[in-house]
Amino acid sequence: MPAGPHPPQPSPVDALRRLISLRWLSIVAMGGVLLCVPWLLDIRLPGESLLPVLAALLVANGLSMLRLRHLAEIHAAELFGQLCIELAAWSAFLYFTGGATNPLISLLLPLVAIGAATLGAPYAWALAGLAVAAYSVLWDFNEQLDIYDSGLAVHWHLAGMWLTFAVSAGVIVWYVVRMTAALRSRDQALAEARETRLRNERIVALGNLAAGAAHELGTPLGTMAIIAGEMARDRQLGDSVRADAELLLEQLAHCKQILGSLTLRAGSLRAEGGEALPADSWLQGIADRWRRLRPHVPLTTRIDCGAPAPRLVADTTLEQAIHNLINNAADASPEGIECEAGIASDALVVRVLDRGPGLPEGFAPTAGRAADAAHKGLGIGLLLASGAVERCGGHIAFSPRPGGGTIATLTLPLASLQP
Structure with a gap:
């Protein structure tokens, strides 16, 4: 039977970023144990042995943060090494605090779960083997803590097991949820790129x-x-x-x-599109050419691009994009349409308004959904218009017009149009 597809893995940079966050949690947990256990439980901890472990983990996390700033590729072996540092730090911490009898021993399990979610199968199994080996060594080799009341010791051991279970569950859920969200975001980006x-x-x-x-x-x-x-x-x-x-x-x-x-x-470059023209003259020329092609449909234009209007060297396909939007509006509302244009937030905004039947139910296309629009009967012109607008970094949005009809809004950043 053939093997199924491998599940997608998070990017190494994102995985390292999450491991750094996890290590900060480990540092906080170790510091909390050092501060709270002697005060709350009256149990003396070997601070002279535990503080170097905490300091080493701090240094390792600082170096990891410096490593994250570099743009060089991060390999799976490096992520495996990061988890091994975490495992070694907790093993040393547990060695000086009772070994396998310390309820915090269960904190090794979240490291294994995170390794399984982050690493490939060989590294994940290797990390699991190291965790089991560390648990086994700590079973016989450790330094026991001095607890004089055995009944109190059992009580606090059970309480520690509960706390460790709660922390482990929280860490696993936190990490897996963040990783799953990152994978969903990447899958969505891949789907949009494929579309x-x-x-x-x-x-x-x-x-x-x-x-x-x-x-x-x-x-x-x-x-x-x-x-x-x-x-x-x-x-x-x-x-x-x-x-x-x-x-x-x-x-x-x-x-x-x-x-x-x-x-x-077809396919002309922006530099070949012609001389630089004022934005209002360019838009008015498009409207005039459209009127000559469809003289029986009234077109009212309101163009206010400021004084003086910015000069544009637009891709000639953008003219066809605006032409197609006006044409679609005329098909829906042959009794008359309107076109408004202006400058807003360093962008050229063109609005085409009609009094047609409005958008089909459930239809709300953006530039990335123009293909769907074409299938729903709005014409292949919308597909071509969206492609031209996207190449210039703009977008097309549709909204219902108050009183009936549709408003098509085309937004183009001026930076992509100016000479």
Whole structure:
């Protein structure tokens, strides 16, 4: 039977950070024993032997913190060594405080559990073997504490066992919960990266399809332009028919212009996007070009980018992104739409508002969810718009509009657009 997949391991840097936190807990616990046991239980502890153990653990943790500041790779063997230092410190502490008869001996178990959660199988088994060996040695080799009342000794031993069990359970839960949260966060980041890669692959496929379509559509568009031109010049046709033919001819000219620049627009770099323009002029130009393509849908623009407006060298794909957002709004609300733009918090914010039916139930896409939006019928334009915006460090968000409709908000950091 084939072995199942190995569970994901936390990153070594995060694991070392958690081990350092765990060692601080060990230092606090040892210090608490040294201070509280003689005072509460009237049991004399060999401070001259225990203080060097505590000091050594402090030095080890300080060096580990310095090690954490370096960006060099941390290997599993180093994490194993860190846990061995912890195990050695507790073994020495227990040796001078009764060995296996000390209820604190159970604190070796959380170290084994943490090693199993942090290390690979060989190191985890090695750590478990060392812990068992330490327990076995402390069984026969130790320095007993002087406790004159045997009945009181049994009572405090049972109380110590309870306390040790409670501390061990808390440490194990604390460590495993933190490690599980880190693994969930990493899995989510991997899932988002995988989704982004799949979306980019889809955009590349669409780009290839668009290039092929541009090549294939050139001939039929030319034929339609010739026929529309002949109809516009035919005096035998009515004035309304010739006006429609002229409008058709104008739209065909726009289509040919778009197809002619498709290859240039697809994948063009920001530096190739053209000269620097004021933000308000750039946005107004996008709105004017859209009006020429869809003259029957009223578009109201309110653009206030300050005086003077910041100059931008925008990726040409961003123009298509804003165009697609306006187009989606026009499809949902052909009776009229609005577009607002301004500068807020070092970012260009563009809002497209419509009075359409609103967002589908359960739909709340961001830039990373545009592929889902396309499947829900909002159009592949949203997928392309989100890809272009993400490349510039921006995002797209949707919200319901008071009174009905939808607000699409596109946010772009100015730092990625300025020359």
